[in-house]
Amino acid sequence: xxKLLAVLLAVSMILSVCLIGSFADEGLAFSYDTGVATGxxxxxxxxxxxGNCVGNVDATFNAAAPITGIYLPVIFAGKSADEADxxxxxxxxxxxxxxxxxxxxxxxxxEDRNIDGDTLxxxxxxxxxxxxxxxxxxxxxxxxxxxxxxxNAPGPYTVLPSGVxxxxxxxxxxxxxxxxxxxDFVFGVFYDGSVAAxxxxxxxxxxxxxxxxxxxxxxIIARVDGAYDPHQIGKDEEFAILTEQVPxxxxxxxxxxxxxxxxxxxxxxxxxxxxxYVWKGDYDTTIASSPVFSDEVLDHIDNQDLKFDxxxxxxxxxxxxxxxxxxxxxxxGFWQGTENSIERGDWEFFVNGDEAELYPYCAxxxxxxxxxxxxxxxxxxxxxxADGDGELSDWDAISFERYLAGWSVDVDLDxxxxxxxxxxSDWDAIMLARYLAGWxxxxG
Numbered sequence: 439x440x441k442l443l444a445v446l447l448a449v450s451m452i453l454s455v456c457l458i459g460s461f462a463d464e465g466l467a468f469s470y471d472t473g474v475a476t477g478x479x480x481x482x483x484x485x486x487x488x489g490n491c492v493g494n495v496d497a498t499f500n501a502a503a504p505i506t507g508i509y510l511p512v513i514f515a516g517k518s519a520d521e522a523d524x525x526x527x528x529x530x531x532x533x534x535x536x537x538x539x540x541x542x543x544x545x546x547x548x549e550d551r552n553i554d555g556d557t558l559x560x561x562x563x564x565x566x567x568x569x570x571x572x573x574x575x576x577x578x579x580x581x582x583x584x585x586x587x588x589x590n591a592p593g594p595y596t597v598l599p600s601g602v603x604x605x606x607x608x609x610x611x612x613x614x615x616x617x618x619x620x621x622d623f624v625f626g627v628f629y630d631g632s633v634a635a636x637x638x639x640x641x642x643x644x645x646x647x648x649x650x651x652x653x654x655x656x657x658i659i660a661r662v663d664g665a666y667d668p669h670q671i672g673k674d675e676e677f678a679i680l681t682e683q684v685p686x687x688x689x690x691x692x693x694x695x696x697x698x699x700x701x702x703x704x705x706x707x708x709x710x711x712x713x714x715y716v717w718k719g720d721y722d723t724t725i726a727s728s729p730v731f732s733d734e735v736l737d738h739i740d741n742q743d744l745k746f747d748x749x750x751x752x753x754x755x756x757x758x759x760x761x762x763x764x765x766x767x768x769x770x771g772f773w774q775g776t777e778n779s780i781e782r783g784d785w786e787f788f789v790n791g792d793e794a795e796l797y798p799y800c801a802x803x804x805x806x807x808x809x810x811x812x813x814x815x816x817x818x819x820x821x822x823x824a825d826g827d828g829e830l831s832d833w834d835a836i837s838f839e840r841y842l843a844g845w846s847v848d849v850d851l852d853x854x855x856x857x858x859x860x861x862x863s864d865w866d867a868i869m870l871a872r873y874l875a876g877w878x879x880x881x882g
Contacts, residue, residue, distance in 0.1 A: 465631035466509060467638035469497075469610050470601040470624035476511050479600025480614065480623045482526070482579035484739050485704065493739075494578035495598065495614040495623060496541065498533050500640040501570050503633045507563040508575055509626035514597035515553035523554045524581040524594045528562045533572035535645030537613050540574050550580065553596060567630065572642065598623035607653055609639045649750070649809025650691060658785055659775035661696070661799040668699045669796055670771040671710075671764045677796075678788040679760040680717060681752075683848055685804070690752035692803035693760055695772040698744035708738045708768035712746045716826045717757035717848070721791045724759050738770055750807045755851040756826055759788075772798035821856055821881040822870045824849045835874055838867045856881045 470476070484493035508530070515524040529545040547564045579596040601624035603610070612622045629638060671677050684690055700708040714731040718724040731751045738744055752758050764770050775797045787794050824834040824841070825848070841849045842864060856866040858881075873879040 463631055464506070465503070465629045465633070465635055465638065466626050467629060467635040468624075468626045469499075469603065469605060469639070471604050474602045476599040476601040476624055478514060478597055480598040481595060481739065481741055482577065482598070483524075483595035485583045489583035491579045491582055491594075493596075493614075494576055495612065496537065496574055496576040497623070497625060498537060498572070498574040498611045498613075498642055499609065499627070500533075500572045500642050501568075501627065501629065502638050502640050503570050503629045503631075504567045505564075505570075505573070505627055505629045506567055507561055507628040509562075509628060510560045510599060511601075511624065511626075512556065512558050512599045513553050513560050514556045514595070514599075516555060516595055523552055524579055524596045525550055525552045526596050527551075527578045527580050528575065530562075530564070530568075530573055530575040533574045533642075535572075535643065537574060537611075541576055546573075561628075563628075600624060605639055608641050608648070608651075611642055647809075649807055650689075650805035651808055653691065653803060653805040655692075655694075655801050655803045657696075657801045659797045659800050661773055661775050667774045668701075668771050669774055669798070670699075670701065670769050671762065673764055673767075675764065676788070676790050677762050677798075678721070678791075679762075679798075679800070680786040680788070681758045681760065681802075682784045683757050684752060684754045686754050686851065687806055688754050688804045689750050689807045690748060690758065690802060691750075691805045691807075692748065693746050694801045694803070695744040695762075696799045696801055697741045698738060698770065698772055700738055700740040700771075701769040702740055703768045703770075705768055706737045707766040708740075708770045709734060709736045709764070709766040710738060710744060710770050711763045711765040713761045714748065714752065715759045715761070717759050719825060719848075721759070721788060725761065725791075730758075734765060738768075744770070744772075750809065753852070755849070755853075757848055772800065775799040821853055822873065823853045824870075826850045826853070830870075830874065832874060835867070835871050838870055842867055 480495050482493035482495065483491065486492050508528070513526070515526075527548065527550050529541075529548045531540045531543055531545050533540045534543075546568060547562075547566075549562060551560075551562070553560070577598065579594070581594040581596075583594065600622065603622060603624070627638065679693070681690060711734045712732065713725075713729040715724045715727055715729050718727060731748050733746060735744060735746070746760070746762075787796055787798070789796065820830070822830045822834055824837040837847055837849055838854060840847050841854075842862075851862055854862045854866055854870075856869045869879050869881065873881070
């Protein structure tokens with residue numbers, strides 16, 4: 439099976455590249471880098487308690503030219519070892535600025551398609567030309583669980599391809615089944631060829647403003663090539679990730695365990711909780727403080743991205759401890775990556791407070807935040823608190839002086855602009871020293 443997948447993926451990459459020049463009067467714009475092989479991505483096989491398939495995924499884009507169809511480099515499908523097919527429903531809608539209201543309208547085109555096993559170069563042709571503009575298309579598996587032939591099999595499945603995205607979420611935005619946040623896949627759009635493929639995707643116009651710009655996902659730990667070694671988070675285990683210091687002008691918007699496994703659990707109880715703390719210099723001191731963010735992801739689906747969206751809570755100038763726990767009986771965990779990942783940097787990992795040599799396949803999404811301040815934000819800065827421990831002490835002055843001297847120290851830069859001139863300078867350090875010495879000094 440693994441060899442067959444490898445061959446299919448290699449052939450898929452070759453055929454995708456060939457398709458670029460295969461249409462004399464038609465263009466094909468790709469959402470992904472066609473020079474990189476596609477892989478197994480988004481699983482649509484998500485079933486409710488009655489066995490109905492509820493898995494679906496959608497993609498929104500703004501077309502600069504009239505369109506005639508959607509292309510996928512490969513779809514993986516099957517029921518069991520005895521029969522390999524599943525049926526999907528493809529629908530495309532006009533996008534009115536809001537995804538929910540758009541897909542509630544009548545589709546511009548709809549087709550139910552039986553996918554007979556793993557199939558390369560799948561085309562959904564509309565039979566008509568749709569004008570340039572904004573669209574959202576949805577793909578859902580409609581084959582129910584009852585149609586599996588082997589009661590020990592995981593059920594009928596449909597899997598969309600993954601790859602290296604060529605555009606950010608301002609140009610192509612993904613959505614999916616409830617509790618499976620934004621799992622991306624790759625596709626192409628057939629169009630009339632009136633513009634260059636590189637100019638086809640325009641920025642999406644939505645009915646709600648986006649306060650996040652330069653929204654970029656970076657793989658922190660890469661998955662080991664050819665390795666399939668998952669780590670299951672224990673029932674009483676705290677798995678924690680210590681981030682690098684957030685760069686100036688940025689926020690950590692999202693953290694993701696890529697393709698997080700649940701060991702095929704179908705009891706709807708693969709649940710994870712997350713608490714995020716400002717790093718105080720050691721693990722115990724940090725988790726004794728109040729978290730700046732807490733959330734839960736319920737009923738996680740096997741091998742989908744497990745995402746935690748922090749909004750604008752995790753601000754620049756600090757390191758954060760992200761503590762993830764299993765909050766129910768259902769299995770949940772991560773695939774292991776390699777400690778030699780070039781993006782790892784100063785990230786550290788802990789199990790129950792002890793530094794661990796576990797390296798999860800994970801990614802980070804950072805963004806520049808341009809929105810209003812959150813009135814419920816619990817990360818208010820204490821001016822002068824260089825180390826972020828919630829107190830002013832001589833150690834803050836020492837850390838401040840070392841930072842100014844060029845030492846590699848973690849300091850909260852937002853807390854060190856004591857005179858409010860938007861710069862951190864020697865004068866700010868003098869003000870802190872005078873305050874600690876008992877002088878009457880006013881910050882801000």
